[in-house]
Amino acid sequence: QKEVEQNSGPLSVPEGAIASLNCTYSDRGSQSFFWYRQYSGKSPELIMSIYSNGDKEDGRFTAQLNKASQYVSLLIRDSQPSDSATYLCAVNQPYSSASKIIFGSGTRLSIRP
Amino acid sequence: DTEVTQTPKHLVMGMTNKKSLKCEQHMGHRAMYWYKQKAKKPPELMFVYSYEKLSINESVPSRFSPECPNSSLLNLHLHALQPEDSALYLCASSQDLSGSGSYNEQFFGPGTRLTVL
Numbered sequence: 001q002k003e004v005e006q007n008s009g010p011l012s013v014p015e016g017a018i019a020s021l022n023c024t025y026s027d028r029g030s031q032s033f034f035w036y037r038q039y040s041g042k043s044p045e046l047i048m049s050i051y052s053n054g055d056k057e058d059g060r061f062t063a064q065l066n067k068a069s070q071y072v073s074l075l076i077r078d079s080q081p082s083d084s085a086t087y088l089c090a091v092n093q094p095y096s097s098a099s100k101i102i103f104g105s106g107t108r109l110s111i112r113p
Numbered sequence: 114d115t116e117v118t119q120t121p122k123h124l125v126m127g128m129t130n131k132k133s134l135k136c137e138q139h140m141g142h143r144a145m146y147w148y149k150q151k152a153k154k155p156p157e158l159m160f161v162y163s164y165e166k167l168s169i170n171e172s173v174p175s176r177f178s179p180e181c182p183n184s185s186l187l188n189l190h191l192h193a194l195q196p197e198d199s200a201l202y203l204c205a206s207s208q209d210l211s212g213s214g215s216y217n218e219q220f221f222g223p224g225t226r227l228t229v230l
Contacts, residue, residue: 032217043203043221044156051214088155092217100169101219103155 003027004091006104013111019076021107023089026070032092033065033072034101037085044088048074079111116140117222119204125228128194134225136187136204144168144210145187146219147179148203156203162187163210194229201226 005024013019021035032051036044048063050056050072056063062075072091076083089104116139126132138145144163148156161169162181176198178190187204205219 032214034218036221043201043224046218046220049215049218100158100161101217105155 003093003102004089004104006087006089006107008105009108009110011107011109013079013109015079015081015111015113017079019079019083019109019111021074021076021087021089021109023072023074023091023104024070025072025089025091025102027091027093028067028070030091030093032101033063034090035061035063035074036088036090036103038088038106039085076109081111081113084109084111117204117206117220119202119222119225121225122223123226123228125230126191126194127230128196130194131190131192133191134189134202134204134227136189136222137185138187138204138206138220138222139185140206140208140220142206142208142220143184144207145181146205146207147177147187147189148205148221149198150201150203150224160189161210168210191227194227196229199227199229 003026035048037047038044050063050065060077064073086106086108088106090101093100118137120135147159150156158171159173160179165181176193180188201224203224204222207219208216
């Protein structure tokens, strides 16, 4: 079983709609969860961090965490063509002597005009 | 604008060359990382430095040699690479290596695109 799983997509969403990206993780001890956006040929950019159960909103982005279900999601409201990118879910690996995050394989999001 | 810088942006090298990748962070962070990313794959961790000491080596071949001269700088020395080592090499930093919370947030530099001929 992969440690962090995401649907690879592509996920196609019309402009102005809500894009919903999902991620599950295997280690119940994980405490820190991150969403990175990566445009083709560029480096990952941190867009959201979440540490507690519930929702965290930042502009058009909402991260949702449910530790009981080992599930984290990212909602993008009013999707724009500039949101077309690969979204990487990342989860910290607990119990290690150093901070280490495990990335999912990423979901490709395409916003169609 | 990223506060993690990497040089060079692109590097082409032969299998017998020796070259170095450089990374600098301007955020006062105490942990720095090297990742390797192949096309359509997530970043793979190579090395972690904490307070200038090597903390994690993910069984990386010895042809990759990291160095952390001070808390702001991280180098990756390359020698006798193989064509399959061609990839995007990413440097990242975080506040430190505490187990949870915002200390874990890693910020990436723009990367060095390496091609080994």
